[in-house]
Amino acid sequence: SAVISQKPSRDICQRGTSLTIQCQVDSQVTMMFWYRQQPGQSLTLIATANQGSEATYESGFVIDKFPISRPNLTFSTLTVSNMSPEDSSIYLCSVERQGARTEAFFGQGTRLTVV
Amino acid sequence: DAKTTQPNSMESNEEEPVHLPCNHSTISGTDYIHWYRQLPSQGPEYVIHGLTSNVNNRMASLAIAEDRKSSTLILHRATLRDAAVYYCILRDVRRAGGTSYGKLTFGQGTILTVHP
8 A cells, every 4th residue: 555645634825825735655656646626526637747757737737827846756746826716625646556456545635725 | 538427326225235337338448447435535545446357355346347338336235434435437548758657537426325
């Protein structure tokens, strides 16, 4: 298994500000994934972060709004920039462990409220 | 990305079996069928996955149709702790920088309610 720690677990932020979410994994992984879960909705992939290269963003998400860092094989950050109330969501970090049983592991999420 | 279709919600009684259906008519030959569940206020957790044959683990069983266009997650004896949103996902294999990885595209899932 993989243990994923996200910080902060929740935050309330003023519109126009930025929040950086940290994701720490207890073992080295190649790919890390960032998801958004809007209230009452399913998860949507924001981007895929490969260590040593720029993140790959999904349609509808851009680097200026959601810059991602991936400085090493166990850590990543997602910044939500220039926030508006529409950014109020749960943001989740995920990694995939490949092997005999390929599965993804998710952090507990960061619950963000923008006021 | 391949898509899946699931009922919005299902209900069960405790200690009874639950069959959660999923349709994936556009599945490709290399797509693995994955099931995850999300308990309240938690991130999703892996349940089971399969390619063609039926699969069993300590949590559940996965029955895959012969044409692979549908599958059913089976909880043999539902407990209150099984109340969650269950997601049926086709794992799409991607490559980047020489590394292959799986992209998971979540649908709306099935909200399972378990009654005492």
